[in-house]
Structures are given as C-alpha cells and as structure tokens.
Amino acid sequence: MTKKKTKKEEEVDESERIVALEQKYQALENQLQQVVIVANNHIALCKEYEKTIAILSGRIRELNGD
Numbered sequence: 001m002t003k004k005k006t007k008k009e010e011e012v013d014e015s016e017r018i019v020a021l022e023q024k025y026q027a028l029e030n031q032l033q034q035v036v037i038v039a040n041n042h043i044a045l046c047k048e049y050e051k052t053i054a055i056l057s058g059r060i061r062e063l064n065g066d
Helices: 007-064
Strands: none
C-alpha cells in the first residue's frame, strides 16, 4: 500500500523542487552570459580582421597602381 503524503510533506517537496529549478535557472543564466561574452569577442575579432583585410587590400591596390 502507498502512504498518503501529508500537506506539510507536499509543501516540503514543492519547496525542494522550486529550489532545484532556481538553481538550474541560475546555471543556465550563467551559461548564457558566457555564450554572449564569447559571441561578442568573436564579433570584435571579425571586425579587426575586416579592418586588416581592408588595409592589406588597399596596399595591394597601391602596389598594382590601381
């Protein structure tokens, strides 16, 4: 036979679930922040590459007399 839970036990179980969900939420939020930081770093790096390519392209054009 199964033992029926009391209201107090149900409240404890529910509060444990809430705590676990809050911890998961916080962990996911931290991971998201890390992804955003990495993405921003990649964007900045790409912009630097674009500048470098533009400078090198301009120099090549100057050398070719275009």
